[in-house]
Amino acid sequence: MKPKRSEDGIVDLVDVILRDGAVIQADVIITVADVPLVGLKLRAALAGMDTMTDYGLFEAWDTRQRDRHRERQESSNIEQ
Template identity: 60%
Template sequence: MEPAKNEMHAIVEFVDVLLREGVVVQADVMVTVADIPLVGISLRAAIAGMTTMTHYGIFKDWDAAHQH
């Protein structure tokens, strides 16, 4: 019999790693009609816990303004 992995445990572990380590997602999208480029979109998102964000210099001003 093989051990079964609890899906909820895997999700919690994934969220824990995501918040602790963080991830940056970057995408470039070009909207075209009939091979004519109409709109270019450049997206960048950083996802992490606030401790990780402030460690890397993201949201430093927000963190300083909201410390008690």
């Protein structure tokens, strides 16, 4: 059976990442002539906003955005 290329693979991957999320963690040490000069500790979380807020990330940002949206709606209702 020959493998076939499917465009749905990318769509499925993006769907899983947005729904479930992914965390990438890396520790990097930059050395010159066996002398460690710089250490980096990197951690990135990638997910949809619903998933992020479910895990307690960006809650303050989400609350501010919702409040701004609500204020805009209220001010546009008052103008009408």
